[in-house]
Amino acid sequence: MLSHSMNDATSSESTSEPLTLSVRGLSRDYEGTRALEPLDLDLAPGRILGLVGPNGAGKTTALRMIAGILPTTAGSVAILGHDVEAEPVAAKRHLGWVPDDPTPFDSLTVWEHLEFTARLFEVDAWPSRAEVLLRLFELVEKRDALGGELSRGMRQKLSFACAWLPEPALLLLDEPLSGLDPRGIRAAREAIRGWAQRGTSVILSSHLLDLVEVLADEILVLDRGRKVFHGTLAEARALRSGGLEEIFFAITGDVEATNEESA
Numbered sequence: 001m002l003s004h005s006m007n008d009a010t011s012s013e014s015t016s017e018p019l020t021l022s023v024r025g026l027s028r029d030y031e032g033t034r035a036l037e038p039l040d041l042d043l044a045p046g047r048i049l050g051l052v053g054p055n056g057a058g059k060t061t062a063l064r065m066i067a068g069i070l071p072t073t074a075g076s077v078a079i080l081g082h083d084v085e086a087e088p089v090a091a092k093r094h095l096g097w098v099p100d101d102p103t104p105f106d107s108l109t110v111w112e113h114l115e116f117t118a119r120l121f122e123v124d125a126w127p128s129r130a131e132v133l134l135r136l137f138e139l140v141e142k143r144d145a146l147g148g149e150l151s152r153g154m155r156q157k158l159s160f161a162c163a164w165l166p167e168p169a170l171l172l173l174d175e176p177l178s179g180l181d182p183r184g185i186r187a188a189r190e191a192i193r194g195w196a197q198r199g200t201s202v203i204l205s206s207h208l209l210d211l212v213e214v215l216a217d218e219i220l221v222l223d224r225g226r227k228v229f230h231g232t233l234a235e236a237r238a239l240r241s242g243g244l245e246e247i248f249f250a251i252t253g254d255v256e257a258t259n260e261e262s263a
């Protein structure tokens with residue numbers, strides 16, 4: 001059986017900088033059913049964490065609690081030391097969030113979404129940044145389109161642009177590329193890499209294991225609400241050779257076999 005926890009040192013590598021994200025004992029029950037077992041997680045500045053796992057593993061549940069959108073059953077989340085429940089405004093000032101199916105306001109244009117975000121986060125000189133983001137995500141022609149008039153991919157691109165506009169310390173991306181065209185995927189991939197290089201920590205939840213493999217500094221695998229691996233790709237390869245896909249099947253398949261054995 002593959003080791004489950006060789007690796008929590010990875011994310012809490014000694015650093016003089018404060019952690020961007022600190023999660024302790026985070027768990028969630030839905031009507032008595034446990035969706036996420038108690039999770040501990042630290043993320044240092046500039047790190048990209050790939051969050052992977054089969055359908056129903058608890059990825060979105062974890063992300064929504066970290067974002068302060070979903071109440072926790074137990075545990076705590078701190079962003080740059082600010083507890084998400086006790087100090088939601090201070091914590092969320094540093095947070096950008098791209099949900100899996102963004103729903104922009106029907107009555108605001110693309111540009112007005114950026115303006116609204118800038119005012120909410122008190123971003124100075126936002127129009128020049130917004131122009132750059134419109135070009136990056138090929139939304140220039142949609143500048144005056146209403147939220148309700150956008151395709152799914154365009155909604156995701158707008159969500160990316162709004163999430164990045166305040167240049168947050170932490171970006172949570174829940175399956176963010178699923179609706180993007182190849183140019184959009186490339187733009188988003190390079191943007192994520194560049195943002196991390198500037199110090200933003202990123203959690204990228206995705207079933208696109210190739211993407212996670214090229215971007216992530218560390219990998220967290222959830223399965224049925226449990227953390228089954230957290231470490232670097234190199235650490236994962238010490239358990240199982242091959243790419244992330246082989247490692248993913250070995251780790252999650254192993255758990256299945258173990259569960260069957262103990263049933």
Ligand code: ATP
Nearest residue numbers: 030031034035053054055056057058059060061062
């Ligand atoms: P996917 O890859 O399919 O998006 P996921 O890893 O994001 O899955 P979650 O959406 O976090 O998984 O779901 C984790 C578990 O919690 C699943 O068993 C799911 O059925 C359950 N769950 C999620 N939302 C609710 C809800 N609103 N009410 C009841 N159960 C829920």
